[in-house]
Amino acid sequence: MYFLTQLLNGLGVGAIYALVALGYSMVYGIVQLINFAHGDIIMVGSFTVYTILSWNFPVPVAVMGSILFCAIVGMIISRVAYQRLLNKGAPRIALLITAIGVSMLLQNLYQLIYGSGAKAVPRMFDLPAITVGGVQISNTLLNIAVALVMMVLLQLMVGRTKTGKAMQATSEDAGAATLMGINTSRIILFTFAIGSALAAVGSVLYNNTYQQITPYMGAMLGLKAFVAAVFGGIGSIPGAMLGGFILGIAEGLNNAYGNSVLTDAVVFGLLIIILLIKPAGLLGKHVREKV
Amino acid sequence: MSKPWTKTRKRAISSLITLGFLVVVLLVMNVLIQLGLVNAGVVDMLKFIGINIIAAVSLNMVSGMMGQLVLGHAGFMLVGAYAAAMFTNAVGWPLTASLTPALIIGGLLAAIIGFLIGIPALRLRGDYLAIITLGFGEIIRVIANSLTITNGAKGYYGFPTFSTRQDPATLFNFIFVIAAFVVFFSYTFGTSRHGRAVIAIREDEIAAESSGIRTTYYKLLTFTLSAFFAGVAGGLLAHQLGIIDPSNYGFSKSVEILMMVVLGGMGSITGSVVSASVLTFLPEVLRGFANYRMLIYSVLLICVMLFRPKGLFGRAELRVIKPYEWLRDRHRAKKAQKTGGGGS
Numbered sequence: 001m002y003f004l005t006q007l008l009n010g011l012g013v014g015a016i017y018a019l020v021a022l023g024y025s026m027v028y029g030i031v032q033l034i035n036f037a038h039g040d041i042i043m044v045g046s047f048t049v050y051t052i053l054s055w056n057f058p059v060p061v062a063v064m065g066s067i068l069f070c071a072i073v074g075m076i077i078s079r080v081a082y083q084r085l086l087n088k089g090a091p092r093i094a095l096l097i098t099a100i101g102v103s104m105l106l107q108n109l110y111q112l113i114y115g116s117g118a119k120a121v122p123r124m125f126d127l128p129a130i131t132v133g134g135v136q137i138s139n140t141l142l143n144i145a146v147a148l149v150m151m152v153l154l155q156l157m158v159g160r161t162k163t164g165k166a167m168q169a170t171s172e173d174a175g176a177a178t179l180m181g182i183n184t185s186r187i188i189l190f191t192f193a194i195g196s197a198l199a200a201v202g203s204v205l206y207n208n209t210y211q212q213i214t215p216y217m218g219a220m221l222g223l224k225a226f227v228a229a230v231f232g233g234i235g236s237i238p239g240a241m242l243g244g245f246i247l248g249i250a251e252g253l254n255n256a257y258g259n260s261v262l263t264d265a266v267v268f269g270l271l272i273i274i275l276l277i278k279p280a281g282l283l284g285k286h287v288r289e290k291v
Numbered sequence: 292m293s294k295p296w297t298k299t300r301k302r303a304i305s306s307l308i309t310l311g312f313l314v315v316v317l318l319v320m321n322v323l324i325q326l327g328l329v330n331a332g333v334v335d336m337l338k339f340i341g342i343n344i345i346a347a348v349s350l351n352m353v354s355g356m357m358g359q360l361v362l363g364h365a366g367f368m369l370v371g372a373y374a375a376a377m378f379t380n381a382v383g384w385p386l387t388a389s390l391t392p393a394l395i396i397g398g399l400l401a402a403i404i405g406f407l408i409g410i411p412a413l414r415l416r417g418d419y420l421a422i423i424t425l426g427f428g429e430i431i432r433v434i435a436n437s438l439t440i441t442n443g444a445k446g447y448y449g450f451p452t453f454s455t456r457q458d459p460a461t462l463f464n465f466i467f468v469i470a471a472f473v474v475f476f477s478y479t480f481g482t483s484r485h486g487r488a489v490i491a492i493r494e495d496e497i498a499a500e501s502s503g504i505r506t507t508y509y510k511l512l513t514f515t516l517s518a519f520f521a522g523v524a525g526g527l528l529a530h531q532l533g534i535i536d537p538s539n540y541g542f543s544k545s546v547e548i549l550m551m552v553v554l555g556g557m558g559s560i561t562g563s564v565v566s567a568s569v570l571t572f573l574p575e576v577l578r579g580f581a582n583y584r585m586l587i588y589s590v591l592l593i594c595v596m597l598f599r600p601k602g603l604f605g606r607a608e609l610r611v612i613k614p615y616e617w618l619r620d621r622h623r624a625k626k627a628q629k630t631g632g633g634g635s
Contacts, residue, residue, distance in 0.1 A: 034418055084597055092417065093360055094600035097553050100546055101596060104589035112582055223425070223542070230422060265433040268426035275423050276411050 005137070006256040007249060012140030012209065014248020015147035019202035020225030021232065021240035022154060023195030029171045029235035030191045031086060033095050037077060037102035039222015041196045045070045045203030046213040047110055050121050059124050067200040074196025075189050077102055082192075083185060103219070110215040118214045121207045143205050150201060151241045154194070158237065167191060171235065220264070227271045233284025242282060246270075305610065313471050317464065324460045334459045335531075340571045341466035342528050345473050347551035347567040348560055349520030354549065355558035356481055357513050358493030359413070360421040363428025364521050365544035369537060370404050370431060371397035371522025372529035373441055379530070380450035387461060389451075390530065394469070397526035398519040404431070405518025406511065413510045416496070428545055435537040446536040453530070466527055473520050477560050480516070489513050493558070554595055554602055562604030 020042060027035045045066045052062040081098050127138040158164035169177040170187045178184050206221075207213065224247060232243025247267060254266045274281060320337075323329045350364045375397035379389045412423045435441045442448075453462045480486050488509050491499040500506045529535050551570050555562030577584040595603070 032418070034421070081593060081597065085600060088600070090596075090600035091557075093354075093553060093557065094596050096360070096418075096421070097550065098593055098596040100550075101589050101592035104585065105593065108585040108589060112586060219542075223429075226422070227426070230419075259437060261437040262433060265430045268429050268433075271426045272411070272423055272430075275415060275419060279415060279419060 002256070006252045008137050008140045010249035010252020011245055012137075012143040012248070013251060014228075014245040015140075015143035016202050016205050016209065016221075016244075017225045017228045017247050018147045018241045018244025019150060019198050019205065020221065021229040021244045022151065022237060023198045024222075024226050024229040025232075025234050025236065025240040026154075026167075026191050026195045028229070030167065030188055031082065031095075032092065033082065033099060034226065035082075035195075036096070036099040036222065037106060038195065038199060039218035039220075039225065040103050040106040041070050041074060041199040041218070042203045042206060042221060043110060043213070043215060043218035044073055044106060045200035046121070046207050046217065047114060047119075047215075048200075049124075049204060049207050050119055050213060053122065053124075062124070063204050066204060067197045070196040070200035070203070071193040074192040074199075078189055078192035083188060086188070087185075103222075107215050107219070114215060116215060118212050121211050121213055123211060124204065124208045139209060143209065146201065146205060147241065147244070150198060151237060154198070155237050157194075163187070163190060224267055227267055230271060230281055231274050233281030235285075236281070236283045239281055239283035313467075317467055320463065320467070321460055324463065331459055334463055336572065336575060338463055338466050338527075338531050340568045341463075341470040342524050342531065343548070343551060343567040343571045344470045344564050345466075345520055345524040345527070346548045347555070347563040348470075348473050348477050349517045349524065350548050351552045351555075351558065351560060351563045352477055352480065352489075352513055352520075353517040354552050355556075355560075355563070356486065356493060357489045357510065358557070359510065359514075360417065360549075361424045361514075361517075362421045362542065362545050362549065363408075363424035363426070363431075364517075364548050365540040365542075366428030366431035367401040367405055367518040367521035368525030368528065368544070369435055369535070369540035371401040371525030372535045372540070373397075373435065373447065374400040374522070375526030376447060376450040376529045376535060377440075383451075386451045386453060386530070390465060390526075394523045394526040398522040401522025401525065402515045402519035405521075406515045409511050409514040409518075413507065413514060425542060425545070429542060432537050432541050435540075441535075441537070444537065446534045448534040450529075450533075452533040462527075462531060466531075469523060469527065473523075474560060474564060481560065485509065485512070490558075550592060554592070556602030556604035556606060558606045559602070559604040559608055561609040562602060562607075565609070566603065 020038065023038050023041070024035060027033060027038065048066040048069045049062045052065045053059070057065075081102055082095060085095050085098060125139075125142065127142060129136060130138045130141065158167055166177070166182045166187050167190070169180065169182055170184045174184050177187075206217075225244065228243035228247045229240045230243070231246060232239030232241065234240075247270065250266055250270055251263055254260065254263055258266070278284075320329070324334060346364065346368060350361065353359050353361050371394075375390075375393040378393040378396050379386060382389050408424070408427045412420060412427065415423055436444050453459075481490070488499070488504045491502070491504055492506055492509060496506055525540070547570075551567040552563050554570065555564070555566030574584055574588065577587055580587065
């Protein structure tokens with residue numbers, strides 16, 4: 001029973017990782033950029049929820065507001081910082097450093113506005129109590145359900161809609177996609193918007209699960225979500241989901257049976273193992289480099 | 292009229308000028324410190340600059356010259372810091388005598404760890420290498436945080452240090468000489484046969500491999516050397532601060548050093564030196580704006596990347612010989628004007 005509840009806890013945390021990993025994976029798939037600022041978008045989302053709730057608006061307004069705000073922030077970052085560099089054909093490392101710079105900027109901006117202390121956020125959803133072995137799991141179930149629904153929606157969008165197909169084409173070969181009449185820069189913008197909106201959904205779940213937010217919460221969360229994306233195979237939507245859940249479970253089990261100080265080591269250890277055994281990730285496709 | 296200088300002679304003169312300049316600077320600084328004309332804060336600042344130069348130049352060997360993005364450099368510094376501090380603590384000699392072997396041991400241990408990490412990690416390229424080194428760096432930090440011999444998260448302290456009040460000059464001299472050596476080493480490495488092989492790997496790994504360059508060997512060699520110097524920098528930092536707090540050697544420290552390399556220009560040694568100095572100095576200057584400091588810092592970083600993605604120096608180096616040649620040519624031109632009169 002103890003094992004089962006720990007497993008469920010892990011899955012609940014993993015659902016948040018999975019949502020964030022989806023954003024990482026999409027952006028990486030399109031522009032081959034590790035968007036280090038993505039983790040901080042969750043932080044932005046969390047603080048937006050916090051702010052809107054503190055103005056006494058109802059919860060749905062806070063959720064929608066957070067999603068909208070994050071999507072806009074994501075688009076602004078993409079337009080102002082990344083796309084200029086992409087258009088100039090700047091080296092990849094310049095993009096990466098810019099991403100780190102944006103991440104620092106967001107963290108420090110929010111620290112300046114809200115102070116560096118942790119803020120308490122109220123539990124947002126009143127759920128019927130479901131207990132397994134005396135442990136409340138309704139929140140965990142909510143997290144898992146939301147993550148799964150999001151994944152299915154995203155998969156449908158990428159696979160079935162015109163925009164989704166344009167995204168696939170851009171990720172495959174941006175130059176050829178442009179020649180086929182796809183406005184690639186708009187597709188990139190759209191990708192950032194979707195990724196950031198997913199991060200906002202993740203932030204809502206985060207607020208509801210942990211009920212405490214700080215301006216620096218995004219850094220580690222973002223890194224772990226990225227590990228999840230790589231673990232599952234970057235560029236693959238079900239892969240990101242799978243990676244997130246596996247990471248969450250590993251963390252949960254480690255906290256239950258191992259040494260909780262070593263949690264981060266376990267996460268990165270998993271990353272190293274997968275990179276050595278199957279560098280493309282669990283569900284990723286291996287791309288052979290040609291001369 | 293004057294024969295163009297041969298490359299060797301040019302290089303010899305250049306090295307001599309640099310060496311002379313460094314000796315003079317070191318002597319002047321010592322005199323100033325002994326006389327108490329430079330306050331302890333400034334000397335500390337210079338020490339931190341020196342340590343960051345060592346770290347940045349060593350990372351530049353891997354990330355700049357070899358083009359392999361590494362995000363776990365601070366992990367090697369942490370290993371070096373522990374090894375050096377534990378050594379000086381264990382032997383109990385006066386620090387002036389024990390620091391040199393301690394730094395070598397710190398460097399060697401970091402190099403061994405770097406070698407062991409490098410074997411699997413260097414099979415990967417680009418972003419994946421960046422992530423895996425990030426992973427290893429974090430693992431080193433987390434393990435240091437949980438061990439008892441490192442005193443865990445409370446930090447390791449109690450090992451001998453130089454008193455900043457009574458003896459500010461000794462550690463400064465150590466750092467100055469080592470930093471100069473690392474720059475020298477990195478420069479000679481970069482211009483040697485090995486260095487050219489490493490640069491070939493940066494430009495095109497597959498082409499380099501097909502021209503008969505043993506890419507795995509050179510990648511491991513450079514990675515290990517870089518880890519060695521990072522360990523030395525960590526040992527120095529530990530003895531400057533008097534405490535090793537693992538949380539100071541995490542991802543953000545690695546990023547900080549990587550920024551020095553990138554802003555200075557990937558592959559430019561003098562670029563790394565200049566930007567390590569500026570980026571260590573800048574936060575202190577901006578301290579007046581306390582709260583806005585990091586904000587300005589990050590905006591600055593983004594702007595440099597947007598408007599000069601190659602970094603400030605690109606791949607160019609500052610050379611001593613340039614102003615010297617300029618002075619010489621001007622002198623000769625003046626002389627010619629005086630003696631030659633109106634003749635052609």
